[in-house]
Structure formats: C-alpha cells, structure tokens
Amino acid sequence: MKQKPTLRDVAQHAGCSITTTSNILQGRHNLYRTETVERVLGAARALGYRTNHIARSLAKQRTATIGFVLDPNHARLTHNDYAQHVLDGVLAYLELCDYDVRLISPRSNVLERLWNRIDNGTIDGAILLAPVMGSPLLEWHRHSRLPVVIAGSTLPESYEFTTVDIDNEGAMATLTEWVLQQGHRAVGFIKGHPLHWSALQRERAFRQTLAQWNVPVREEWILQGNYTIESGRRAAEQLLRQSSLPSVVICADDASAAGFIQRCTEQGVRIPQDLSVAGFDDEPLIQPLVPFLTTVRHDKYQVGYLAAQLLHQQIETGNTTPQRLLLPAAMVVRRSVLPAPALTGSAPPQSVEGGSNP
Amino acid sequence: MKQKPTLRDVAQHAGCSITTTSNILQGRHNLYRTETVERVLGAARALGYRTNHIARSLAKQRTATIGFVLDPNHARLTHNDYAQHVLDGVLAYLELCDYDVRLISPRSNVLERLWNRIDNGTIDGAILLAPVMGSPLLEWHRHSRLPVVIAGSTLPESYEFTTVDIDNEGAMATLTEWVLQQGHRAVGFIKGHPLHWSALQRERAFRQTLAQWNVPVREEWILQGNYTIESGRRAAEQLLRQSSLPSVVICADDASAAGFIQRCTEQGVRIPQDLSVAGFDDEPLIQPLVPFLTTVRHDKYQVGYLAAQLLHQQIETGNTTPQRLLLPAAMVVRRSVLPAPALTGSAPPQSVEGGSNP
DNA sequence: CTCGTGTATGGAAGCGATTCCATATAGGGG
DNA sequence: CCCCTATATGGAATCGCTTCCATACACGAG
Numbered sequence: 211m212k213q214k215p216t217l218r219d220v221a222q223h224a225g226c227s228i229t230t231t232s233n234i235l236q237g238r239h240n241l242y243r244t245e246t247v248e249r250v251l252g253a254a255r256a257l258g259y260r261t262n263h264i265a266r267s268l269a270k271q272r273t274a275t276i277g278f279v280l281d282p283n284h285a286r287l288t289h290n291d292y293a294q295h296v297l298d299g300v301l302a303y304l305e306l307c308d309y310d311v312r313l314i315s316p317r318s319n320v321l322e323r324l325w326n327r328i329d330n331g332t333i334d335g336a337i338l339l340a341p342v343m344g345s346p347l348l349e350w351h352r353h354s355r356l357p358v359v360i361a362g363s364t365l366p367e368s369y370e371f372t373t374v375d376i377d378n379e380g381a382m383a384t385l386t387e388w389v390l391q392q393g394h395r396a397v398g399f400i401k402g403h404p405l406h407w408s409a410l411q412r413e414r415a416f417r418q419t420l421a422q423w424n425v426p427v428r429e430e431w432i433l434q435g436n437y438t439i440e441s442g443r444r445a446a447e448q449l450l451r452q453s454s455l456p457s458v459v460i461c462a463d464d465a466s467a468a469g470f471i472q473r474c475t476e477q478g479v480r481i482p483q484d485l486s487v488a489g490f491d492d493e494p495l496i497q498p499l500v501p502f503l504t505t506v507r508h509d510k511y512q513v514g515y516l517a518a519q520l521l522h523q524q525i526e527t528g529n530t531t532p533q534r535l536l537l538p539a540a541m542v543v544r545r546s547v548l549p550a551p552a553l554t555g556s557a558p559p560q561s562v563e564g565g566s567n568p
Numbered sequence: 569m570k571q572k573p574t575l576r577d578v579a580q581h582a583g584c585s586i587t588t589t590s591n592i593l594q595g596r597h598n599l600y601r602t603e604t605v606e607r608v609l610g611a612a613r614a615l616g617y618r619t620n621h622i623a624r625s626l627a628k629q630r631t632a633t634i635g636f637v638l639d640p641n642h643a644r645l646t647h648n649d650y651a652q653h654v655l656d657g658v659l660a661y662l663e664l665c666d667y668d669v670r671l672i673s674p675r676s677n678v679l680e681r682l683w684n685r686i687d688n689g690t691i692d693g694a695i696l697l698a699p700v701m702g703s704p705l706l707e708w709h710r711h712s713r714l715p716v717v718i719a720g721s722t723l724p725e726s727y728e729f730t731t732v733d734i735d736n737e738g739a740m741a742t743l744t745e746w747v748l749q750q751g752h753r754a755v756g757f758i759k760g761h762p763l764h765w766s767a768l769q770r771e772r773a774f775r776q777t778l779a780q781w782n783v784p785v786r787e788e789w790i791l792q793g794n795y796t797i798e799s800g801r802r803a804a805e806q807l808l809r810q811s812s813l814p815s816v817v818i819c820a821d822d823a824s825a826a827g828f829i830q831r832c833t834e835q836g837v838r839i840p841q842d843l844s845v846a847g848f849d850d851e852p853l854i855q856p857l858v859p860f861l862t863t864v865r866h867d868k869y870q871v872g873y874l875a876a877q878l879l880h881q882q883i884e885t886g887n888t889t890p891q892r893l894l895l896p897a898a899m900v901v902r903r904s905v906l907p908a909p910a911l912t913g914s915a916p917p918q919s920v921e922g923g924s925n926p
Numbered sequence: 927c928t929c930g931t932g933t934a935t936g937g938a939a940g941c942g943a944t945t946c947c948a949t950a951t952a953g954g955g956g
Numbered sequence: 957c958c959c960c961t962a963t964a965t966g967g968a969a970t971c972g973c974t975t976c977c978a979t980a981c982a983c984g985a986g
Binding site: 214260261263278294301302311313314325326355 | 623
Binding site: 933935940945948955 | 957958959962964966967972973974976984985986
C-alpha cells in the first residue's frame with residue numbers, strides 16, 4: 211500500500227530531471243534523444259505513474275473539465291429525458307477532446323451559493339441547460355468571466371450568450387402551416403411551460419402563422435400547459451367544457467398532447483376522427499403512448515454535441531463572441547391529424563411537405 | 569476585467585497574513601479577535617473572493633468530489649432511466665455534505681484509459697453504477713486504493729466491494745410466492761439481461777421458490793430477455809409458438825413485461841383473461857403503457873442516496889470494510905394477474921400479502 | 927582559435943491554497 | 957520581578973506539476 215508515485219519518483223527512476231520527465235510525459239518527445247524518451251516512458255510504466263490532474267490543473271490554470279449546469283428551477287435531472295439526451299451529446303463530444311464533465315445540479319436559488327459551486331476554478335467553462343426565464347443563473351453573465359454556452363434555449367438578443375437550440379419558431383411555423391394546409395381553420399393550441407423561452411417561441415410562431423393565413427385566433431381555444439402529461443389532461447377538460455370546439459389542436463409538446471388525447475378518449479372524443487391533434491418533440495418516451503401522433507422531431511443529442519463543441523472552441527481560442535445556433539427540425543406525419551372535415555378556408559390548397567412515417 | 573482575487577489579495581486588503589486569512593475563511597473564527605475576523609470577511613466580500621478549489625484540493629489532498637461511473641457496456645446514460653434515479657439520490661445526499669459529482673462515462677473498454685479517467689486525483693471516491701459481469705471496472709479493485717461503492721448490483725462475495733442494491737432475491741421470491749398463492753402452477757419466466765447480476769438473482773429466486781413449492785420448472789417456458797420492451801415482444805413470439813402455455817408469466821422487469829403484453833395482445837391473447845403477467849421494477853416510464861401491471865416497486869433514488877452516504881463515510885473515516893446493503897421492495901398488486909383458472913396444486917391456500925393498489 | 931547555432935538537459939519559480947510551528951504580547955501567580 | 961500560559965498572528969514549507977530560462981556541450985563556419 212505505497213504512495214502514488216509522483217513525477218519526482220519517475221524522474222529519479224529514469225535518472226533525469228523532473229523537467230525532462232514532465233516534457234516527455236506530455237508528449238514532447240522530439241525535444242530529447244529517443245533513448246531518454248524510452249527511459250522515461252519505461253520508468254513511468256514500471257512505477258504505474260498516473261498524472262495528478264489536480265496539480266496539473268493548478269499549474270496550467272486549465273482543468274479540461276466543463277460544468278453541466280441544471281437549472282435549480284428544473285425538474286430533477288432524473289425525470290428529465292431531455293436533459294439526458296443533451297448530456298449524452300455533450301459527453302460524446304467531450305470524449306473526443308478528452309474533457310470531463312462536472313455535474314452541477316443546484317438545489318438552491320441563492321446566487322452566492324450557486325457561484326461558489328460554479329466559479330471555483332474547477333471548470334474551464336459551462337453549459338447551461340435550458341435556463342428558465344428569470345433564472346438566477348442568467349444573472350451570472352454580468353460577473354462571470356467563464357465561457358458559457360446555453361443549450362436548449364434561445365434567449366432574447368439582450369442576453370449576450372452563445373446559444374444552441376432547435377429552431378422552435380421555424381419548426382412550429384412549419385407544423386402550423388401544414389395543419390392549415392390540411393384545411394383546418396378552427397385550431398386550438400396547448401401552450402408549453404410558461405417559464406421556458408421555447409414555449410414562448412412556439413406559441414409566437416403558431417400565432418404568426420395563423421395571422422399570415424388570415425385565420426382568426428380564438429383565445430378560448432388557447433390553453434395553458436406546462437410540458438407534462440397531466441397538464442394536457444387538464445387542458446382537455448377545459449376545452450371539452452366549451453360549447454364550440456376546434457377541428458384540430460396543436461400542442462407545444464408531445465407530453466401534453468398525450469395527456470390531451472388520453473383525456474379526450476376517456477370522454478368519448480375520438481382522436482383523430484372527432485378531433486385532430488398534433489404534438490411537438492417526437493419524444494421517445496411518449497411515443498409508445500400515442501404511436502399515431504403527428505409531431506415534429508428534433509435532435510437533442512445534436513444540441514448537446516454542438517454546445518460542447520462551441521464551448522470547447524471558446525475555451526481553446528478565448529474568443530467568446532456570442533453566436534446563436536438554430537438546428538432544423540423535421541415534421542413526422544402520422545395519423546393523428548386528418549384533413550379538415552369541410553374545407554372553407556381562403557388559402558390555396560397545397561401539397562404536403564415534411565418528414566415521413568417510420 | 570481584472571484577475572480573480574487570491575488569498576494574498578484578501579490578506580493584503582485586510583492587513584493581515586495569509587495564514588490568518590485562510591484560517592478565518594475556513595471558519596476557524598474562534599482563533600482570532602472578532603475584529604480581525606470581520607476585517608477579513610469584509611475584505612473577502614469586498615473583493616468578491618472565491619476560494620480556488622483546485623489549489624485547495626492540491627493542498628488538502630482532498631477534492632470533495634466523487635466520480636459517478638457508468639459502465640462502458642451500458643446503454644448510454646440518456647436511455648437509462650434507472651441511472652437517473654440513482655444519480656438523483658446521489659446528488660441529493662452529496663448536496664448535504666457539499667460534495668460534487670464528476671461524471672465518468674467511458675466509451676472505451678481499455679483498462680488503461682479507464683484508469684486515467686478515474687484514478688487521476690480528481691475524485692476522492694467513486695460510485696460504480698451497476699457494473700455488468702466481467703466489466704473491466706471490476707478489475708479495478710485490485711489496484712485502486714480509491715474508496716468505491718457499487719450501486720445497483722450485489723456482487724458475489726468474492727468481490728470485496730461495498731454494495732447497495734435492492735433485495736432482488738427477496739423481492740422476486742415474494743412475488744413468485746404470491747403468484748403461486750393465486751393458484752398458478754404453470755408458470756413461465758422472462759429472464760433479464762444476461763450480464764446483470766440482478767437478472768441472475770431474480771431468476772434464481774424464481775426457481776428456488778418454485779422448488780420450495782414443489783412446482784416443476786418447465787424450461788421451455790423460461791425465455792431470455794434483456795430488460796427491454798423489444799426483448800419482451802420476442803419472448804412473447806417464442807412462447808406463443810408453443811403447443812402448451814403457462815397460466816402466468818413472471819417477467820424479470822417491467823419493460824419486457826410491457827413488450828410481452830403488447831405482443832400477446834396483438835396476437836389476440838388477452839391479458840389477464842387468457843394469461844396472467846407480472847412485472848418487476850414498477851418502472852414509471854413503463855407504467856403508462858401497462859397501467860394494470862402487477863409488479864414490484866423499489867426505490868432507486870434511495871439506492872443512490874445510500875450509496876453516496878456510505879461512500880462519504882468511507883472517505884471521511886478511511887474505513888473501507890466492505891458492506892452489503894439490501895433495500896426492501898414492495899409488491900404492487902394491480903390487475904394483470906388473475907387467480908389461476910383451476911386450482912390443482914398441492915400447496916395450502918394462503919392469504920394475499922404484499923403492497924396495495926394505488 | 928573563436929564564434930555562433932543547435933541540441934539535450936536541468937534549475938527554480940511559479941500556480942493558490944493549507945498547515946506545522948514559531949513568535950510576540952499580555953496577564954496572572956509566586 | 958520573573959516565569960509560565962494562553963491568546964493572536966505570521967513565516968515558510970508543502971502539495972505535484974508546468975514552464976521560462978539558463979547551461980553545457982558539440983560541431984561546422986569564418
């Protein structure tokens with residue numbers, strides 16, 4: 211049970227200086243005679259030497275670690291399938307450049323405590339996962355000199371952050387347009403979580419598209435949701451209580467779509483025969499529940515992968531000029547949206563666009 | 569854009585030595601006059617000082633960080649609901665003792681690379697999440713002096729690790745016994761992932777219980793699964809091809825149970841009228857698919873929480889004597905298991921035990 | 927023979943904390 | 957008046973590694 215060998219031990223064993231040893235172990239082989247190199251490498255192997263990354267980090271002022279920061283207002287990571295996919299992409303990229311991840315999952319909203327966890331020298335940069343509006347984490351940028359990339363939210367221009375997210379507006383516009391092309395003119399909407407920018411963006415795109423098509427927005431058909439199955443059920447109850455119903459409901463996400471459909475079915479409203487429904491996210495965990503759901507697919511893994519890549523670049527180059535990446539999403543047409551029962555709209559009929567049905 | 573302040577800066581600002589500053593900032597207030605304490609604390613606040621944990625770790629030889637190590641043979645974290653719940657428990661405990669988590673998700677099986685990621689001084693201990701049989705991570709214990717706790721697997725005695733897991737054998741014995749008490753004597757089984765100890769343990773308990781009740785095991789009704797929905801579907805196809813069928817099938821996990829039920833239903837075999845099915849895990853993601861599934865519930869969060877606690881103790885005390893924690897699980901009786909059509913067994917009828925139906 | 931150039935190596939000062947131990951001062955007892 | 961103890965503070969080594977810069981030597985050119 212001996213101590214872990216240090217650089218000094220290796221140097222001693224190899225009969226050369228610490229400098230030489232350090233250089234060779236860092237791969238600067240060409241500085242030395244091959245014989246020296248081999249001696250050092252041999253000694254390191256013989257002793258089972260392993261670089262102490264803490265010491266290295268202190269000396270280099272570089273940890274080769276990034277923080278993956280969950281928002282304290284979020285549901286816990288473990289109930290958050292989204293987080294996992296993004297994280298997976300992050301890990302995949304970091305594997306390439308040999309970086310590590312520190313998980314920062316604050317239970318507290320106290321800015322001071324948050325900072326202590328984050329800005330304590332243990333990470334070179336951070337990925338913030340979909341911070342919500344008004345999150346203390348965003349207060350951060352004023353004081354932090356740490357490179358930061360936001361994954362999963364596109365913030366308003368006023369925030370000077372690099373962001374990576376799917377193109378919520380574009381994708382929802384496409385979806386809405388497609389629904390309109392099916393002839394629907396009476397269209398409802400279930401909103402997403404009120405604190406998420408993505409929810410705002412999706413709603414905005416929905417409204418704008420309706421406006422472009424001169425289709426009136428009926429506010430009593432716009433229901434609040436929060437990206438959960440349960441909220442979809444509640445929305446259904448609210449909607450079904452009304453005297454007149456839309457011919458289609460577009461949901462800001464698959465979870466609420468699933469809840470909505472469930473509740474409708476329980477109430478004897480058949481989907482899609484009596485009412486069409488579209489979702490958004492093509493959430494794999496939801497899919498088995500409503501396998502026929504027409505929705506929009508996007509690549510969360512890719513969001514994480516690119517966020518990591520951008521962050522890595524910022525760290526390496528020191529250039530932290532904000533950028534905004536918007537990834538495209540694809541429609542997945544299944545069977546939950548039927549053509550409108552009676553075409554009455556003013557817009558010209560057009561051909562179907564978008565993804566295919568697996 | 570000035571440099572981050574260091575201890576020296578604070579000391580200077582407060583007009584005292586670095587030693588004094590360090591002591592006070594570490595909370596040893598009683599060593600000094602209150603006036604000095606206030607001066608130091610004030611200076612630290614004024615400068616926005618934040619201790620550099622890297623330097624601290626080097627000096628203390630303690631990082632206050634543990635590694636959460638996924639098995640390279642595992643599915644990726646993001647498709648692994650189990651991992652998230654355990655991780656969540658881990659985070660909850662670590663929050664209490666102010667430790668952090670480094671995520672170690674090796675893509676490689678190369679032991680040397682694995683070690684470099686793990687044993688490089690950046691963590692004080694590690695939690696291995698459910699390592700599979702023959703995993704390179706287990707080779708580890710011979711060389712590593714790092715405190716390690718295994719979460720989610722109970723290894724054979726020959727491995728000298730502290731483990732935390734649910735009581736797979738006990739829970740499966742209870743479930744099997746309950747099924748037998750319902751009068752079933754023709755009982756099939758879908759096995760879990762062949763590389764997971766939990767799968768072995770569940771199968772063993774199943775067989776032993778049958779043996780205790782003098783119920784013969786029909787090997788053609790024992791089907792291979794691997795903890796996935798798809799494997800349950802395959803098992804159903806295999807089983808339904810046979811000339812004689814069991815009256816009940818016990819599955820080593822909920823996912824394969826769901827797949828099994830799905831496929832049976834598609835083939836016109838009604839569950840539970842034609843065939844009873846029991847699951848195991850009470851998996852929340854599966855539950856919406858088969859809300860009537862009788863299964864066994866256990867607390868993965870608790871597994872993580874306790875694993876973290878044990879590891880923390882080992883780190884603090886230095887005492888790494890192996891322990892094995894087995895957490896109890898509770899039956900959840902729903903409607904997927906009916907009493908056997910005709911009682912013919914030799915065992916005495918007994919009363920129902922186990923959990924309740926929410 | 928001297929100088930410059932290039933190659934091979936080592937010395938020593940850091941990185942930013944912690945901590946052992948020494949020192950200084952004040953006050954109380956003999 | 958001196959010694960001892962307790963209280964308050966600081967000096968300096970240390971953690972293990974990186975890296976700037978110096979040194980030593982050899983060799984060909986001038």
